[in-house]
Amino acid sequence: MPEAVSRPTLEAVAARAGVSRATVSRVVNGGYGVREPLAARVRRAVAELGYVPNQAARSLVTKRHDAVAVVIAEPGTRVFTDPFFALQLRGISKELTAHDNQLVLLLTEGRDDHTRVGRYLAGGHVDGALVFSLHLDDPLPGLIHDAGVPTVFGGRPGWRDRTGTPVYVDTDNRGGARTAVRHLVGLGRTRIAHITGALDQTSAVDRLDGYRDVMAETAGGSVAGDPALVVESDFTPAGGERAMRELLGRRPDVDAVFAANDLTALGALRVLRERGRRVPEDVAVVGFDDMLPLAEQSDPPLTTVRQDIEGMGRLMARLLLHGAPAPGALAPGTLAPGAPSPDGDGPTVPAPGSGVILPTTLIRRASA
Template structure:
């Protein structure tokens, strides 16, 4: 291969052929993305050095009408949600994952039909190469509108069990189920839950895990198992601290003897702990509390919060990897990635 003759500027395809890998693998190495074996990465780097290949983002942008920009789109109606750790942690993780790719990150809020139409026209005009979409509620049409235009799109989470668009999600059912089983194993028997907004699949899945652990089965089951709690043990929140406080007060009014609560986010769990304290209940002595996320907030709540950890950095890397692969090869099929969760035991349960 040392005597190989070639003319012209080496391309990504030339590097792939010399290294014996696919074009997408070369792209991941060039963009320093995760998911490439060390031996494969070394082979690609040797091919790059031998061929003298230099990634030229500006030339690629002109030749392929690329904008070298990715839009991170949040489909929420309320600006106040940007004060929630979930959004800040997501932006940080995605920004870190894109840092070496040469791509700009544009943050966009889509709050309704008019902003949705404007964003679609903006994307149609070639101003972004791809879209990462966060916090899509059930029935949100934006992913389908972008797919119809052929714009690479990856969701954080999914709108339903049958989501057709590429997504990165976590095992929300398993995480909630593990948390409730831990509470049962520690002697708790009157366990309530505070959900997220139930028009979101993530909230439905965490509720399903709660029900399965308590013998209720799936949401399609017609009746609970003997001894399983009815729906009066469920209160709906909207992932904000105030909704956690309100939902906890509702649950205490319905069931003064409850001794544990699974809360579908750390932010709502902070509100629940405040409500319990205001009602004279000790955490965890009287009521154990488990959250969901394991953002830095969890260690600043008193007592420190037992919670279900989402691997936010891994989520960011997976979102970016899927999007970059789709940008490099538009024929790549939609892919679905589900990451594991982990119960982190601290002081609140």
């Protein structure tokens, strides 16, 4: 076995700089009260010796871990095959890295994992949590509330219970859906179907509501359209295939489809090709996400509603780092809700129970 390499100690840095151990500790842990000439000597000694602070010891001093838990309420089989999660994690990772924070990824395969995640968060291992892809019956909000860690949620919360008033970042799902369906109406399509996402998630419910809004407009009243034109799915390509086959069986005269996300739309396109339906001549198709490069490389290239997935992840992390409140109270040293970030370039922290809603844009390509 190779011998362990001895690491420079705090005492060695103090000896090299000619200062006390306490002075070195204050400098490396970002404390105040050290005159600049002494601080410069300490920094020079740190660089010369290659000293790396012990994170466990540093946490005892600073009461911070420089680590953030990212909790995705989905199994690994979904997380590692859906590009949505990769994009959101990339945004989160960029922001955390820029602030020298570590990302701790926690997934939930089943109910036992919910308890494990709650226990981990309550154990004081991280400074906060970013949580997304929650389902309406998910116990995680209550467990996170009990853990007492500052938290920002991805997506509009769909619960109303003792968890209080969460801070969240979301996309204008309902407005984006309206834009998509109005585009299809503008093309002269009259039998417009919707393949939903998983309806135990607020994003899918909001997109269905947006579809129904426009169907009611075109009907000239409160009727939300033909229920046979709505098929429930699950945000996956396989789900899109199943739903498209069911839809063609119900309504073979369908002339347009608004799919709840791009992966669902890709599944629908595959079935339409199998059945000899031309896109967009026979059936126009619109997705949601603008998942690149998939949306551009589909056959035909997909008209879709763009949401800034990476930007949403980055904004979630910025809100947390700039002071998202812990459940029920503000964490010590954080911003009051609604206050601007301390360095002037971060987002305003929304008041508890409020959220940041990001806009969407229709991207027109060949499918509609």
